[in-house]
Amino acid sequence: MYVVKTxxxxxxxxxxxxxxxxxxxxVTTMGYLHEGHQSLIKKSVEENNRTVVTIFVNPxxxxxxxxxxxxxxDLEKDLKLCEETGARLxxxxxxxxxxxxxxxxxxxxxxLTNHLCGLSRPIHFRGxxxxxxxxxxxxxxxxxxxxQKDAQxxxxxxxxxxxxxxxxxxxxCPIVREEDGLAMSSRNTYMDEKEHKAALILSRSLLLGKKxxxxxxxxxxxxxxxxxxLINSEPMAEIDYVEIVNNETMEAVDKIQGEILCAIAVKINNKVRLIDNFIMNVR
Structure with missing residues (x-):
C-alpha cells in the first residue's frame, strides 16, 4: 500500500x-477510522481493481x-486498517x-443544503x-x-x-452500528460511559418512529x-432536529409515502452532536 501526501x-x-x-x-474520510469506514473500503475493494482512501480533516x-x-x-491506526482492508493507496x-x-x-x-444539518451548520456543505x-x-x-449515516x-x-x-x-452504503445500536462515528470517542448510554436514545427513537x-x-x-x-425523556439529550423528509430533495413531506428519510441530530450533554437516520419506501 502506498501512502502519499501530494x-x-x-x-x-x-x-x-x-x-x-x-x-x-x-473512499473519502476525515480519518480516525472505524468499522463504518472499513465497510466502505471493503465494498470498494470488492467492486474495483484499486481503492484509494483519502484521510483529510477538512477545515x-x-x-x-x-x-x-x-x-x-490517529494516522498510524488508520493506515493499518486501510492496509488490512485492501486499500492500495x-x-x-x-x-x-x-x-x-x-x-x-x-x-x-x-x-438540498437548506434543510436538516444545513440549518445549524450553514457553511458545512460548501466545504x-x-x-x-x-x-x-x-x-x-x-x-x-x-x-448512509450522513444521508443528507x-x-x-x-x-x-x-x-x-x-x-x-x-x-x-448501510449504516454500521455498535453492538448496542449506536451508529458508529469518530465523535463517539468524545463520550464517557454515561454519555454513551444516553446517546442510545437516538437509535431507540428511530426504532420507535419506524414502528x-x-x-x-x-x-x-x-x-x-x-x-x-422519547428523546426529551433523556436528560442529557438536546434536540437539533427530528425530521421526516423526501430522501431525494430533503424537503419536508406532508404525508408519509414514497421514499422518505427520517433523520435526527441530537447533542449529548451539550458536548457531542450525533446524527442518525433511517430510510423507508412507504407504499
Whole structure:
C-alpha cells in the first residue's frame, strides 16, 4: 500500500493503473477510522481493481465554534486498517496541499443544503462539496463510496455529480452500528460511559418512529412528536432536529409515502452532536 501526501503522487499512481486497464474506487474520510469506514473500503475493494482512501480533516467544513482542533486523529491506526482492508493507496494531504494560498474557488449548492444539518451548520456543505469535488478531480475514480449515516451529505454529493456531469458513480452504503445500536462515528470517542448510554436514545427513537410508520401512521408530525417525546425523556439529550423528509430533495413531506428519510441530530450533554437516520419506501 502506498501512502502519499501530494496531488502529483496520487495522479501518477492512478495514471499507471489506468494504463493497465484497472478500475479505481474512492473512499473519502476525515480519518480516525472505524468499522463504518472499513465497510466502505471493503465494498470498494470488492467492486474495483484499486481503492484509494483519502484521510483529510477538512477545515472548510467546520464552523468557527466547531471541533476542528479537537477532532480525533490517529494516522498510524488508520493506515493499518486501510492496509488490512485492501486499500492500495492512501492520500493524506496537509491543508496547504488541498488549499493553496489565495484559494477562492468553492462548490456551493442551494435547496438540498437548506434543510436538516444545513440549518445549524450553514457553511458545512460548501466545504463538503468543495473538498469532494477536488478529490474527484484528483483521483478521477470510477466509483465513490459514502455511508448512509450522513444521508443528507450522500444526497448532496449525488446531486452535485448529476448537476455537474461528473463521470463517477456514487454508491451509498448501510449504516454500521455498535453492538448496542449506536451508529458508529469518530465523535463517539468524545463520550464517557454515561454519555454513551444516553446517546442510545437516538437509535431507540428511530426504532420507535419506524414502528409507528409500519403500524400505518401516515402523518409525519404524529411520528416525530412521539420521537421527540422519547428523546426529551433523556436528560442529557438536546434536540437539533427530528425530521421526516423526501430522501431525494430533503424537503419536508406532508404525508408519509414514497421514499422518505427520517433523520435526527441530537447533542449529548451539550458536548457531542450525533446524527442518525433511517430510510423507508412507504407504499
Amino acid at each position: 496531488i502529483a503522487e496520487v495522479r501518477a499512481h492512478v495514471a499507471a493503473w489506468r494504463k493497465q486497464g484497472k478500475t479505481v474506487g474512492l 472548510m467544513q467546520f464552523g468557527p465554534t466547531e471541533d476542528l482542533e479537537s477532532y480525533p486523529r 492512501v492520500f493524506a494531504p496537509d491543508p496547504e496541499e488541498m488549499y493553496e494560498e489565495g484559494f477562492v474557488s468553492y462548490v456551493d449548492m442551494n435547496g 463538503v462539496c468543495t473538498v469532494v469535488n477536488k478529490f474527484f478531480n484528483i483521483v478521477q475514480p470510477d466509483r465513490a463510496y459514502f455511508g 451529505q450522500l444526497a448532496v454529493i449525488k446531486r452535485m455529480v448529476k448537476d455537474l456531469n461528473m463521470n463517477v458513480e456514487v454508491i451509498g 409507528i410508520i409500519n403500524d400505518g401512521e401516515k402523518d409525519p408530525k404524529k411520528v416525530t412528536e412521539k420521537m421527540i417525546e
